Amino acid sequence: MDEIDNKIAKGAAWMVSFKMIDRGLGLVSTVILARLLVPEDFGLVAMAMILIGALQLLMAFSFDVPLIQNRNAGRDQFDTAWTLNVIFASACAAILASVAGLAARFYQEPRLELVIYLLAVGFAVEGFSNIGPVIFRREMQFDREFKFLLGKRMASLLVTIPLAFWWRNYWALVAGQLTGTFVSVALSYYVSDYRPRFSLKAKVELFHSSKWLVMNNILQFLNGRASELLIGRLGGATTLGVYTIASEISTLPTTELVAPINRAAFPGYARVANDLEALRNSFLGVISMIALFALPAGVGIATIADLMVPVVLGWKWVPAIPLIQILAIYGVIQALQSNISYVYLATGRLYYVTAVGAIQFTLLISLLIPGILYKGATGAAWAFLGTVVLITPVIQYLVAKRLQLSSTAFLARLARPLAAVLIMAAVVLAMKHVLHRNDETSSYLVALVLCVAGGALAYSVSLYVLWRWAGSPHSAERVCLGKIETLLQRAGLKVSLT
Known part of the structure; x- marks a missing residue:
């Protein structure tokens, strides 16, 4: 049990490190590109990516999941998974190219046709990716996966930014x-x-192992990209571009940061899937770690969005501020729920994930269409937030039943981070009220830096005090403080935090 938890913790550390670097690079890239390009440029590419995402559903079998679950999977399984990926990717690329003209007419964007032809080539090539790196995850060799993922990220970044300048x-x-x-x-x-x-x-x-995954992936796509399809059709490229960037910025510190923790947790869950107590304890430990990072990140983005957008993106992106604030809160709630599906994947209860996804999509569509019609992109953001609020009781009931959790066990893991983040938000809002701001970007920059620093300090100190007050329990706080102590000791500083 302890060995699995330690491997999950080490894997999470590697994956979080990658994601912090990845999203840091992504944020820098987004900021630079947002200043060099206009919302219409982002919207145009987003239109193509929606179509690509829809066609990827045809190959959404997630063969890596059964390869990780099945410890006895050998060459036959790995080779078959790779072969099927090649076949489906090639077929989907051909379909994508054949509908390029129709998509351009649907969006009333002639420029879109050539963009889709070129991305179809990339789609076909991607299907030939080696299946071997899946072994890194199955064997929990996350240091090797870290290097692989970072190399992919750097390649794209080093091309996109110079070409954007040019x-x-x-x-x-x-x-x-x-x-x-x-x-x-x-x-x-x-x-x-x-x-x-x-x-x-x-x-x-x-195919037998992946049948529920296909349905789940379809529902995930519909729940995540349905709004973009409607916004692009009803609002055009500029409106879609604003929504796309707002969604990217608002979810950077929550869902994107939590994803690597979930990625590291899944192989660990798979190993203890038949031990209910071990699985429950591992799950609660992972939730504690997610709350520690997701809560301050999401709430922090929501509180400083009005400062961040003018400084980071520029004044042409001001319409994105309310969207970022709404979607940041959505991202926090979604992040706290995201790990639950991995419990069902590890224990073979995939139909739970599919059922929840179907309910969520039904709720989303019922809110999304009127939201877009009356409030445009902002209405879409409210629809997402409303959906995740309504679906949360269902998700919590199902996981409590599956893991035999008490009614307070999940909430207890959120108590200290939630209290600390409320203190942080109060401090940031008070600082914004006191700091004098005018329309000069430099003044916004000073206010932004001070608010970020003040919020980070308030959260860290509050969380530490609350943890000490609770008797310094073995928890996510202790794990993080232990890592900090180790780093300080390597630097020659003997500091005791735990």
């Missing part, structure tokens, strides 16, 4: 996307010595 249009985004795809495929063979072969020996086994 071309100043959406072609820089397209070129960066294609470059990232080609380098990703090459790296997958460089970092792993596994060499797949064409084979379909295990196709029945893999």
Whole structure:
């Protein structure tokens, strides 16, 4: 039990480190590109990516999940998974190219057709990615996966930004996307010595294991991208561009930061899936870690959005402020629920995930259409927030039943971070009220820096005091403080925090 939890913690540390670097680079990239390009450029590429996402549903079998779950999976299973990925990617790329003209007419954007043709090529190439790196996750070798993922990220970044300076249009985004795809495929063979072969020996086994995953992936797409399809059709490229950037900024510190923790937790859950007590304890430990980071990050973004947007993105992105504030709170709630689906995946209860996804999509559509019609992109943001608030009791009931959790066990893991984050929000709001701001960007910059520093200090101190007051329990706070102590000791400083 302790060994699995330690591996989850180490894996989470590697994946969080990658995600912090990745999203840090992504934030820098977004800021630079937002100043070089206009919302219409982002909206145009987003239109193509919606179509690509829809077609990816045809190959949404998530074969990596049964490969990780099944400790006995061998060459037959891995080769079959790779072969099926190649077949489906090639077929989807052909379909994508064939509907490029229709998509351009649907969106009334002639420029979209050529963009889709080029991205279809990348789609086909991506299907040839080596299946070998899945072994890194199954064996919980997250240090190797860290290097692989970071290499993919850097390749795209080093192409997109220089081309944006040069071309100043959406072609820089397209070129960066294609470059990232080609380098990703090459790296997958460089970092792993596994060499797949064409084979379909295990196709029945893999399809049987993945049938619920297909439905779940379809529902995830609909729950995540349905709004963009409607916004792009009803509001055009500029409105979609504002929504896309708002969504990117607001979810950077929550869902994107939590994703690597979930990625590291899943193989650990799979190993203790038959031990209810061990699975329950691991789950609660992971939830504690997620709350520790997601709560301050999301609430922090919501409280400083009015300062951040003018400074970071520029005044042309001011309409994104209310969207960022709403979606940041949505991101916090969604992040706290996201790990639950991995419990169902590890224990083979995939139909739970599908059922919840179906209910969530029904709620979303019922709120989304009137929201967009009456309030545009802001209405869409409110629809997402309303949906996640309404679905939360259902999700909590199901996981409590599956893991035999008491009614307060989940909430107890949120108590200290939630109290600390409320103190942080109060401090930031008070600082914003006191600080004098005018329309000068430099004044906003000073206020932003002071509010971020003050909020971070308020959260850290409050959380530490609350943890000490609770008797310094073995918890996510202790794990993080232990890591900090180790780093300080390596630097020659003997400090005791625990």
